[in-house]
Amino acid sequence: MTAELRTEGISKAFGGVHALDDCSLTVAEGSITGLIGPNGSGKTTLFNIMTGYERPDSGAVYLAGQNITGASAQKVFGLGMGRTFQLTRIFPRLTLLENMLVAAKPSRERGGLLARAGGTVDRRRARELLEFTGIDQYANALAGTLSYGQRKLLELATVLAADPAIVLLDEPAGGVNPSLIQTIAARIRDLNARGTTFLIVEHNMEFVMGLCHQVTVLDYGTVVAAGPPEIISTDPRVLDAYLGAALDDEPSPDGADA
Amino acid sequence: MTSSAVRSPAHRAAGAPGHRTLLTSAGLVVLLAVFAIFPLVYSNPLATTYGFDALIFIAAASAWNIFSGYSGYLSLGHAVFFGSGMYTVAIGAQDWHLTGDAVFALLPLAAVVAAAVAVPVGLVALRVRRHTFVVITIAIFFIFQLMAFNFSFTGGTSGIDAPILNWAPGTYNDPFYYLAMVIAAVTLALSWLIRRSRFGLHLRAIRDDEDRARSLGVHPMRVKLGALVVSALITGLVGGLWYYFIGAVHPQSAFDPLFDLQLALMGFFGGLGTVFGPALGALILEPVQQWLTVQFTNDYLSEILLGAVFLLVILFLPRGVIPTLGERITAWRSRARDRSVSETTADGGAAPEAAPPDLTAPGTSAGAPASRTAGRREGTPS
Amino acid sequence: MAHQIYPAIADGILGGGVYALMAVGLTLIFGVLDIINVAQGILVIVGGYLSYVLSVHLHIDLFLGLLITIPAMFVLGLVIHTAVIRPLRGSERTSMSLLACFAVAIILEGALYWIFGPNVVTLKASYINSSFALGGFYINDIYVYCFILALALVAAIYLLLYRSRFGRGVRATMQDATAARLIGIDVNRVAAITFGIGVAVTAAGGMAYGATSGGFNPNSGYDLISRLLAIIILGGLGSIGGALVAAVFMITVESLVDIWSPNWAIVVFYAALVIVLTVRPSGLFGRKAVRAQ
Numbered sequence: 001m002t003a004e005l006r007t008e009g010i011s012k013a014f015g016g017v018h019a020l021d022d023c024s025l026t027v028a029e030g031s032i033t034g035l036i037g038p039n040g041s042g043k044t045t046l047f048n049i050m051t052g053y054e055r056p057d058s059g060a061v062y063l064a065g066q067n068i069t070g071a072s073a074q075k076v077f078g079l080g081m082g083r084t085f086q087l088t089r090i091f092p093r094l095t096l097l098e099n100m101l102v103a104a105k106p107s108r109e110r111g112g113l114l115a116r117a118g119g120t121v122d123r124r125r126a127r128e129l130l131e132f133t134g135i136d137q138y139a140n141a142l143a144g145t146l147s148y149g150q151r152k153l154l155e156l157a158t159v160l161a162a163d164p165a166i167v168l169l170d171e172p173a174g175g176v177n178p179s180l181i182q183t184i185a186a187r188i189r190d191l192n193a194r195g196t197t198f199l200i201v202e203h204n205m206e207f208v209m210g211l212c213h214q215v216t217v218l219d220y221g222t223v224v225a226a227g228p229p230e231i232i233s234t235d236p237r238v239l240d241a242y243l244g245a246a247l248d249d250e251p252s253p254d255g256a257d258a
Numbered sequence: 259m260t261s262s263a264v265r266s267p268a269h270r271a272a273g274a275p276g277h278r279t280l281l282t283s284a285g286l287v288v289l290l291a292v293f294a295i296f297p298l299v300y301s302n303p304l305a306t307t308y309g310f311d312a313l314i315f316i317a318a319a320s321a322w323n324i325f326s327g328y329s330g331y332l333s334l335g336h337a338v339f340f341g342s343g344m345y346t347v348a349i350g351a352q353d354w355h356l357t358g359d360a361v362f363a364l365l366p367l368a369a370v371v372a373a374a375v376a377v378p379v380g381l382v383a384l385r386v387r388r389h390t391f392v393v394i395t396i397a398i399f400f401i402f403q404l405m406a407f408n409f410s411f412t413g414g415t416s417g418i419d420a421p422i423l424n425w426a427p428g429t430y431n432d433p434f435y436y437l438a439m440v441i442a443a444v445t446l447a448l449s450w451l452i453r454r455s456r457f458g459l460h461l462r463a464i465r466d467d468e469d470r471a472r473s474l475g476v477h478p479m480r481v482k483l484g485a486l487v488v489s490a491l492i493t494g495l496v497g498g499l500w501y502y503f504i505g506a507v508h509p510q511s512a513f514d515p516l517f518d519l520q521l522a523l524m525g526f527f528g529g530l531g532t533v534f535g536p537a538l539g540a541l542i543l544e545p546v547q548q549w550l551t552v553q554f555t556n557d558y559l560s561e562i563l564l565g566a567v568f569l570l571v572i573l574f575l576p577r578g579v580i581p582t583l584g585e586r587i588t589a590w591r592s593r594a595r596d597r598s599v600s601e602t603t604a605d606g607g608a609a610p611e612a613a614p615p616d617l618t619a620p621g622t623s624a625g626a627p628a629s630r631t632a633g634r635r636e637g638t639p640s
Numbered sequence: 641m642a643h644q645i646y647p648a649i650a651d652g653i654l655g656g657g658v659y660a661l662m663a664v665g666l667t668l669i670f671g672v673l674d675i676i677n678v679a680q681g682i683l684v685i686v687g688g689y690l691s692y693v694l695s696v697h698l699h700i701d702l703f704l705g706l707l708i709t710i711p712a713m714f715v716l717g718l719v720i721h722t723a724v725i726r727p728l729r730g731s732e733r734t735s736m737s738l739l740a741c742f743a744v745a746i747i748l749e750g751a752l753y754w755i756f757g758p759n760v761v762t763l764k765a766s767y768i769n770s771s772f773a774l775g776g777f778y779i780n781d782i783y784v785y786c787f788i789l790a791l792a793l794v795a796a797i798y799l800l801l802y803r804s805r806f807g808r809g810v811r812a813t814m815q816d817a818t819a820a821r822l823i824g825i826d827v828n829r830v831a832a833i834t835f836g837i838g839v840a841v842t843a844a845g846g847m848a849y850g851a852t853s854g855g856f857n858p859n860s861g862y863d864l865i866s867r868l869l870a871i872i873i874l875g876g877l878g879s880i881g882g883a884l885v886a887a888v889f890m891i892t893v894e895s896l897v898d899i900w901s902p903n904w905a906i907v908v909f910y911a912a913l914v915i916v917l918t919v920r921p922s923g924l925f926g927r928k929a930v931r932a933q
Contacts, residue, residue: 014520021576031331051470051473052472053472066431071474072474073469073472073473074472074476074477076477077473077474077475078475082473082474083473085470085473089464089467089470090467090470091466091467091470091471092466093465093466093531094459094466095464098459101456101459102460102463102471102474102476103460103474103475104456105436106456106501113455113457114448114451114455114457115456116454116455117454117455117456117458117459118456118459123292143491152423158474159473162472162474162475198352204276
């Protein structure tokens with residue numbers, strides 16, 4: 001399955017405010033692409049449109065060449081695109097293992113509809129992913145008991161459970177302590193080496209510049225620059241639009257990003 | 259010993275699975291035996307009536323829980339399915355001139371009709387957010403009550419009387435009792451199977467965060483509607499049996515708002531979304547309520563007391579008996595464990611990040627999540 | 641048909657005004673506290689019984705008696721809020737508060753049955769059976785009086801919301817409780833007083849209902865709450881203007897269907913609700929998206 005993700009001329013307004021204006025970008029297959037821009041530049045809205053949570057007013061989203069504009073969130077996931085949320089979302093009253101099994105396909109083992117959730121294969125894979133993210137010792141604890149950083153890891157692990165071709169991460173490093181940020185970055189690199197494509201929204205410049213192959217800059221709902229990180233970080237337009245703003249106004253980990 | 263110490267948080271939350279399953283099944287076998295013997299020991303009709311009532315509500319509350327408890331969508335309209343079951347048996351027996359034991363053959367039909375009613379009800383009501391959903395179920399409930407009053411085939415206000423059974427008065431209740439017992443047992447087994455299945459997991463994922471569940475490929479409408487239909491199926495079956503036992507159906511007894519309140523009360527009291535909580539709630543509350551009614555011979559006072567009990571449960575035991583008890587036991591156990599292994603946990607640092615305070619503090623295993631997510635709004639993120 | 645249709649429309653509009661008043665209280669409570677007070681129906685009946693006691697036993701005029709019953713119901717609202725609503729916490733607060741209100745309704749219903757029994761009572765006053773002619777049709781005076789009362793109270797609530805400091809707090813809380821708290825609004829106080837006001841209007845609603853409906857008993861609460869819920873959902877939860885329009889619209893529709901078949905009028909009422917929600921899950925004037933998926 002190829003995993004090129006492309007948007008063409010996406011526009012979206014909320015009550016007269018243009019969140020996105022003719023926004024076109026491409027996430028190359030096999031890449032780790034960063035999506036940056038000041039608060040309110042439309043990053044989360046773009047994520048929501050790409051993953052079926054909102055419909056664009058105009059424009060189209062293509063996944064591996066297929067037009068998926070307006071497809072439901074569950075359909076988009078079925079097509080191989082997973083996502084995480086800016087405000088980390090897990091299922092607090094399910095155990096970690098159960099969290100992992102939500103995305104599992106119907107079990108082929110006997111028992112039909114009432115068979116236990118997750119077959120042997122799914123359970124093994126869930127365990128492996130929990131180990132991979134380093135939280136497997138809590139597999140049978142309720143997810144609501146995890147710390148913030150561990151929730152981020154769990155959220156990432158649940159998305160990976162169904163082996164998506166492309167993963168959209170909304171601020172994976174936001175509000176996480178530095179040592180855990182390194183872990184998250186290392187896991188993303190590992191997965192990318194095995195072929196998973198990533199699109200990452202992140203305010204932590206060090207994280208983005210160190211990890212991403214390509215960076216796209218959004219400002220006022222439009223792409224103002226795109227290219228390799230070393231070029232982007234010296235682009236005067238970017239400094240003006242984003243880095244300047246970031247210096248004035250340190251973004252908060254869970255600040256509203258409409 | 260060392261490895262179990264490292265893994266202790268996990269065990270603390272879930273208990274030792276094998277051990278617990280064995281204990282639970284042993285307890286259930288004993289309980290089932292007690293229920294089976296009960297009419298032989300207490301053969302007087304009043305006792306078996308109490309027993310029958312309790313079993314009916316064990317089945318109905320568990321069925322309600324399969325939908326409302328697991329999905330988190332509270333239905334205050336389950337009387338629609340109960341009443342549909344009652345009227346199905348009543349009208350079927352009347353129109354096809356069935357009498358005696360033959361009427362029992364209509365019970366599966368009652369279940370099917372109630373399930374069929376649940377499909378359009380669900381398609382409309384499940385389109386809206388949780389608290390609007392509750393209100394829609396109440397509105398649909400009133401539509402059904404009004405239709406029962408106004409249609410001619412329901413007998414209107416005077417309702418429909420059941421065919422008389424010429425069974426021996428001394429053991430009249432027994433067949434009803436045992437049938438209700440089988441239905442209750444099957445419902446509980448089904449509830450247990452559903453909870454641990456992929457279907458049940460999806461329901462509980464929807465309860466915790468519907469939008470997030472969608473991003474993991476869960477089809478909320480399909481899953482919720484499926485649960486509602488299963489729930490309605492059992493509720494309709496129970497309604498059909500109830501009709502034959504009571505011997506008559508009227509709009510206000512078939513579609514009774516107190517029925518909905520009772521189911522919710524039993525669910526909350528025992529523990530919403532647990533397998534056995536609602537059954538426990540029914541087992542305790544139904545006889546208490548019957549006793550109150552007999553004791554005070556004043557329907558109004560027992561109504562006030564029912565409301566008061568409900569309020570107290572919501573205010574002081576909002577998560578139910580079973581989860582609260584479970585937490586106490588877990589807390590007590592982990593305190594004991596912490597004392598015995600506090601020195602051996604030094605090598606627990608395998609995790610990339612030290613265990614958070616909530617994991618090491620006993621007794622918060624399930625209490626924290628609710629308040630953690632309190633700030634999150636339902637609905638699509640924007 | 642025309643000789644039936646015009647009076648039916650007049651009845652619908654005048655009666656709709658009374659429902660609008662009761663629905664505004666309900667939708668206001670939802671907007672500020674994010675809870676659906678399903679006890680509103682029985683509270684209206686409590687208000688009706690208060691008017692009944694004052695007028696029959698103490699011979700106080702129905703409209704004059706409101707000076708006593710409105711503050712009394714306001715206090716009852718504060719008591720319910722303090723004892724039952726405020727202690728609820730956590731993510732399940734919305735569902736729990738709905739059930740708590742249901743429990744309050746059951747308790748109040750039982751209490752009313754206990755005190756007054758199941759017999760239907762009627763409110764009496766010299767102007768209840770008088771009427772005047774308008775364009776060849778007769779209209780009951782009481783309908784007009786109650787309509788004016790409802791208009792006056794809705795206007796008072798409107799002024800309170802849009803012309804007072806307290807009202808600014810209420811509107812801020814309706815939009816975003818967290819933000820309101822951050823700018824120094826005492827959200828708990830706003831919530832308590834709003835609940836009080838939402839319940840206080842049931843005093844007037846109960847009197848008007850009792851005077852125009854031809855009698856009520858404790859069971860009438862169910863009939864009322866189901867209509868009120870239908871109205872505020874149709875109007876869009878939390879939308880005051882929506883509640884006003886939906887009330888007049890729904891009661892007029894019911895009144896028109898009543899010409900053809902009294903038994904089915906109320907069914908049509910709910911059917912309209914279900915149909916509208918199927919097409920527009922957020923109600924006719926809903927601002928918030930209420931779709932589950």
